[in-house]
Amino acid sequence: MQPAYDRFSPADFLTDDDFVNHQLAPTTQSTAFWEQWLQLNLQRHGEWKQAVDLLEAIRLGLNEYAQTHLSEDAIHHLLLRIKQTNAQQSLAKKTVRKSAWMPWVAAASVLLVIGLGVWQPWQTNRLEPTYERQIAVLKQTPTEKVNQQDKPQSFRLSDGSTVWLSPGSKFSYAAEFNQHTRSVYLLGEATFTVTKNANIPFLVYANGLVTKVIGTKFVVRAFADEPDVRVNVQSGQVSVYRDQPATKTLNRKGVLLHPNQQVVFSRLTEQFIKSLADSPQVLPAIQPQITRFTYDDAPLTKVFQDIEQAYGITIRYNQEALANCQLNASLVAEPFEGKLAVICKTFGATYEIIDGQVIINGGRCQ
Template identity: 25%
Template structure:
C-alpha cells in the first residue's frame, strides 16, 4: 500500500493516526473511483479480441497513421491496458500481413488523363465554355494526394498553377510560358534567363516580355527531350542545368515564403542563398529542400532509383511515400554524400561519393565509377536520344569506370567502352544500336 505523495508520516503521534486512517480511506476510495472510471472508459474494449480491434475504424487509422487523434488514442491505450497487449499485437500482426501491392500512375500519365478529360468534356459541349479553357488552371504539380494536401493545408494562396495548353509534344525542346505560349528551343544547349521581376525572359539572346499580371500565379515549364540539354537562370538568380529528357516547372517570380520547382528527370542546381525563403525541388518520389547550395537531383520516371548528390552546403530529402502508409522519411545530407531511394521498396540510404561522377554531365562529360553497363547505356540513350539494345542480359552487369566525353559522337563513345569491357557493338537498319558478346 503506497501513500499519496505529499502526505507526511503521521505514525509517531497517535492522535494523528485516526487522521492517517482517514487519508487511507480517501485514497482507497479515490483509487476505486479511478478504476471504475477507467473500466467504463475502456468499457467496450475490455472484452475485445483481435478481430474486434481490426473492425474498429480508428484502430485502422492508427495503423495507417492517417489520423493524429487515433494514433494518440491507441498509443495511450496500449500503455494503459497491458492486459490487452496480446490481442492488440495479434491484430497488428494480421493487419501487417495485408501488404498490398499498389499500382501507381506516373506524373505524365496523370497529366495526360486530365488533359483528355478537359478535351472530351469541351468537345461535347460545343465550345460553350471555351473561355474556361484558358481560365481553367490545372495544378499539375501535385501529382499525389499527399502532395496536394500539403499545399492546401500550408497556404491557400501558395497554389502552384500552370496554364493548360494544347497537348504538349514532349519530343520538342520548348518553354511554355504562363498563358500557354510555347517558345521552341532550337540550339542543342539552350540558355534561358529570367530577370528579377520575372517579366522579361531571355531565350538564347531573344528577349520576351510577359504581362506582369500573368507573372505571379502561373507556372513556366521547360521541356528538354532526349539528345538536348539546357541552362536556366531563374528570377532569384538560381542556376539550373537540365539534363536530357527532363522537365522543370517553376514560377516566373518566387513567392516570398518559399521557392518551389517541380522536376521530372535530372537537373543540377546552384541555388542562391536566401535564409528566409527555402528552395524546394519537388519530384514524384521525394522533396529536396535547401537554403543555398549546389546539388544534383536525378528523378527519371523510368529509373528504378531516385538520387540526389550534394556538392556544397546542406540539403534535406523527404520521401513522398503517401502519408497513408506513414512511410515518410527525412534525411539531411552533408557535402560529398549521395542519397539513393529505391522506388519500389522505399528503401533509402546515404553514402559518400565522388561528386564529380554525378555532376560532370553538365560540362558534357560522363564519369562513371564501377557502374553497371546497363545504367551507363541508359544514360547514353538519353543523352544521344538513340536506342541501344543489350542483346545478352549478362553483359549489362559489367562494371565500368572512367570518363566519357559526350561531345564526341555516340560511335566514338561506344568504341571507348569496347576498349574496356569485352563487348561488340553495331548499328541496326532502323538506326538503333546494339551491344553483343564478342565472337
Template identity: 30%
Template structure:
C-alpha cells in the first residue's frame, strides 16, 4: 500500500485535520474546503474521518464524574484545605472523621463559594469586555479553545430542531450537519453547515451571525433564512424569509479579510431581502441571484410555513409548531386546546414563538430536547 497522507487513518490522526473538526474557523474551513474542491474523490473519506474524530472525542470523554462524585471530591478537598490552614503543613493522614462531621456545613459553603466565584469571574469578564478591548479578547480566545465544539448530525429522516445558546433556532434537515461552539465569543456568532437548514436568528446588531458552508459565508444580524448546502448539489442556495442577509465568498479572502468582513456591523457585499434567493457555485465561487420563487412542493416545510394566526384554536397552533420544528408539545388539551390565538410569528426563533404564545395564554413553557411542556390555566 502506498503512503497517502489523506487516507482515512492518516486524516483521523492528522493534527491539522483534528483542529479543523474540533475548532472550525474561517481559515481552516477555507483550507479544507479548497482541498475538497481540488480532490472531490476525497469527500467521503473526509466525512468518515470527521465522524471518527467526533466519536472518538465523545467516547473517550464518557467517564466524567456524576454530580454526587464531584461534590464528594470537592468536599474532601475543601476539608483538607482548611485543615492544612489550622495546623501545620506536614499532615499526611486523611481526616475522615472530621470530613463527615463538618460535611453538611462544608457542602453549603462549597457551593456558595463556587457560585460566587463563577459569578464574579464572569461579571468581571463581561465588565472588562465593555470597558477595554485588548486583554479580554485573549481571554475570550482561550475560552473558545477550551470549550468543546458541538457537532450535531441529523441522521434521522425527520427535521431536527437545534436551540442555540443565544436563543436562535435552527431546523436541520435529514443528513445535515451543524457545528458550533457554545462559548461566548465577544464579536460574532459562528456556525458551520453542510446540508440543508432553516435558520431563525435572534437580533443582535453587535454580534453578527455567520454560517460557513463550502466557501460561502452568510452573514445576518437577526432574521430568518434557509441554506441548502447539500453535499450532492453543485450550488449552495440561500433563501431569505424575513429581514436581510448578506453573502460573500471566503475563497479569495485571507484570514484577516474574512475577520474584517465578519466583524463589520453592517451588511455589505451582496445583500438579499425578503423572498430573494441566490445560488453560490461551489466550483467557481460565483454568486448568482435567482429569479422569483419557484414553489417546490414538499420543500422545507418550515420555510413555506406561515405562522399567522387569526382566532386560531391553540391545538392547531401547537400542531403547526410540532410539524415545523419536529417537536412534541404537551399541554392540557381540555383546558387550553380550544383557546384561540391572534398572532403573526414569522421569522422568530422557536423560543420567541413559544414565548409569544405562552404570553398570550398566560402559560409557562419548558423545553427538554424536543419535548415541550406547556402549563397554564387556560383561557377565560
C-alpha cells in the first residue's frame, strides 16, 4: 500500500525508504513515479523540496541545519544510508572498470608512453573556444561585432535587445536573426538585456554552454583562455545547459537561475556549480520600497520575508525556534550579506549559502 505522501512532512519523507532510495540512487521507474506525483500534488512541492534539501545538507555535513528539523537518530540513520549507497556505487564502478580493463593491460603499457605525449594537447583542445566552429557552419555570412575599445560598447539588435560587449570580446548572429530564432554566439563577456518574445527564445552560445531566455537581463563570461564559463542573472530567469548535439537534447541537464544567482560551468569537468551572485542587488521593482529595511520590534519572520522579496533569494530557517524573535535595527545601508551578518549576530545564529539559497543555522530569541 502506498504511503499517504500528500500528508507527509519533510521529516516523514526522510523516513520513507522509497523517497530516500530515489534521492540517493534514482532509477527510471522511481524518477517517473516522483515526477508524476509532483505534478499531481503541486501543493506539497514545498515539503518535498525541503526534504530533498535536508538530505543534501546531511550529505554535505551540515548537521546543525538538519537538527532544526530532524532528531540525531534520524540524521545518524540517513548518514549510514548515504555511506552505504556511496560504497555500493563505488564498488559497482570499480567492478565495471576492472572487467573492461583487464583484457587491455598489455596494450595499455604501450599506449601509456604515447598518451604522455598527447595528454597536454588533448587538455588544450578541450579548452578551445567553440565560437569559430559555430559561426563557420551558418548558412549565410554572419554579422560580427567586436569591441576593441577599453570600455564596454553597446549594440542594439533587430529585436530591440541590447548587448553591452566588454573589451576584448566579440559576438556574431545570423542574417535571419529574429525571424525564426534569436541565437547569438559569444567569445568573451557581455551583458544582455533581452526584449521579451515568448515565441522566439533568445539563445547565447558560449564555449560549450547555452543560455536560454525569453526576456531578462544577464551576464555571460566566456573568454577563450579561461577554464570556466559564468552566467549571472540580474532580472528574470534563465536556463543554462551544455551545448550538445541535437540527438541528445531529450536528456539535456542544466540549471535554472533566478535573479542574484549565478552558475559556473567548468569546461574541463563539464560540471555546474550554482551559487549566489558575488554582490546580490535589490531587484529593480523593489527599489522604491528600500526603506522597509528599518525595523522597530519587527518579527524576525517579517524581516526574512522582506529580504527574500527584495533580493529574490530564498532563506531557510527554523521557523518554530525563531517565531517569537523581534529585531530592532536599520539594515538600509547594509549589503545583502551584511544584513544576514547583523541578524545572525543579534540572535546567535550562523548562515551558509548552498545551491543559491541561504541556510540559517541555529539562533534563539534574546
